[in-house]
Amino acid sequence: MDRHELISKLSVKNESKIVLLVMDGIGDLPVDGKTPLMAANTPNLDALAKESELGQTIPVLHGITPGSGPGHLGLFGYDPLKFQIGRGILEALGGDIEVGKDDLVARANFATLEGDIVVDRRAGRPATDISARVVEKLGASIKEIDGVKIAVYPGKEHRFVVKFTAPWLDERVSDADPQKEGKKIVWSEALVPEAERTAKVVNEFLKRVREVLKDEAKMNFALLRGFSKHPVMPSFEEIYKMKAAAIATYPMYRGLAKLVGMTVVPTGTTIAEEIETLKKIWNDFDFFFVHVKKTDSYGEDGDFDKKVHVIEEVDSLLPEILSLNPDVIVVTGDHSTPTKMKSHSWHPVPFMIRSKFARSGLSQKFDENECARGTLGNIMALDGVPLMLAHALRLEKYGA
């Protein structure tokens, strides 16, 4: 029996509330003997650890470094090797752009061309309002190619989204992006014969962009990547029978949550505002995905001290979450982002789960070492949601 089939057969509704608090990229490596989690002063996380089961999650497979997409699919209980999401789809969903089954979306950058050479892949990082005006100009000029409806949507700075609409579009086309500066324009190519017509439309779009923007000083071209259609997958509510809310300050994570059918709730830009939002919607949902971005951002920056600081900020706000009395709370990440690597990594991710049914008592604090020696051991990230359901008594017994 398939995992989702089993879980959806066994899952039942009740009044319990589950919080999944994700500190993006939380796992790290020791610097002078301590990871940021070890170095941070976290009395509240440590107190929670004493009441929790600790373990560590493997996001995809041992050794595999996940992007945010696979990382979050795993967190939501979807096998990231089975369900794959293009970057374009994430960007679109996070930007509140509706995506239907006939749509093909791509992330776009404004870029600067000199002749056929891409000299700046971000067109000098234009201000968001200036870039938005150029997107508007594109939208007014390019509406249709070969029967394909085209729409463009502004994003932050140099970024925007392109949506192509026609029933026959195929996502199996390559990125139109040289990846490095100082290289010639790269056109999109069909990766399978069925996608040839799609690649032609994409390249014709790029030619029109070049024509429309030829008088722009810097934003005179576009790079397109992550072509993707909406993946076919069962919704979170369908499988788990929970109404789920997502609270996230960054578009991509809202997009990921929307993809599995969670309700994205508007929030502010700080962790404190996210917790305020959580309080406000507490009575309206069963499951709450709360995403903290900055642990990952400072990991990517290689800024150990700031990562420590974000962890301490989360720790100081944790009592406010706990005061809501969630039946189950999980604190984890979607992957590790070691500051000394300045990137996502494959390392297992700290995980703790507290409920009144936790096999607690073995662990004293929340960090990589305690999680490695916790009662849960190593689990696959996608085992997390079934565990949460179990602790919330939302899963019936399997078999007699």
Next chain:
Amino acid sequence: MDRHELISKLSVKNESKIVLLVMDGIGDLPVDGKTPLMAANTPNLDALAKESELGQTIPVLHGITPGSGPGHLGLFGYDPLKFQIGRGILEALGGDIEVGKDDLVARANFATLEGDIVVDRRAGRPATDISARVVEKLGASIKEIDGVKIAVYPGKEHRFVVKFTAPWLDERVSDADPQKEGKKIVWSEALVPEAERTAKVVNEFLKRVREVLKDEAKMNFALLRGFSKHPVMPSFEEIYKMKAAAIATYPMYRGLAKLVGMTVVPTGTTIAEEIETLKKIWNDFDFFFVHVKKTDSYGEDGDFDKKVHVIEEVDSLLPEILSLNPDVIVVTGDHSTPTKMKSHSWHPVPFMIRSKFARSGLSQKFDENECARGTLGNIMALDGVPLMLAHALRLEKYGA
């Protein structure tokens, strides 16, 4: 390659003896900081732990609470998601009722009807001998319907078993049981078109029961559920090349062992008697499944102290098992039954294996925490038998 295909290719016979000692529902949760295994005084189990590899097993998947069927299939090395057993089959096998390939069996309850309403699903829990007499009366009156041979077998109190025999019977019919009292009779329904004739026979049987029992005060109807045929699965001996004996005081566990082709050996009602049986048959088999029921029963009762006591009883008898010099001994459970939950649970199950090839020395005692930090880590329950075979040097190298 399929797991069973691999193991049966690699497995060889030798003179070794393997004991699988199952304390049903052994895993637990701490109460005042200690689980029953931690609270119990277990010098012999702890001494064994020092010579063993410890770990914890996942019965089905993380978060999934197994019934006894899936729990034991896992223990015997069969994937409980691949092989599924109906409740009727378990009940029948445990009651020493022969089940062949043309048989369809169901668990039955005597129930009390008032008009069309089921007012007592257990007919006032009649004494076993009284209920047996009514079963006899049914058997004498109903022998055949639509060419289907019918047999009934007494069970404890209100329970009995019905066996329908015809080559065309189909198990895909729904339970004829309203599940709750004060509800109308529920008839069996075909879950697939092929099962329609079966459902008709079942319902005709129920009408005849009603007719035959119309003068009974309480036992005037029957509820039928768990319709099942003998599952198609390879036998224990076929895969593992071991003659296996099962020693269990409760019918269901004898039934489960019989299902995989073990020889069920008559025994008494106490653990001490089970060990006596073990000694008696020691020369006749290679593999010995010894099942201790009461750890689970007291878990279900929420009786911490009595669960502790059963563990201490097992501990005190362990030297008698060890005096037989088994080449491999495993002590584990089929699932956890935390006393504070009074039910089976999803929590990982303590597991230890001793042989002269155990990577011993890390663990000091046998309890949930030591197992969580043991050398084996988390394993799937179905990995247990291959490990036992390996420690018995009954598995050849895979590949050159």
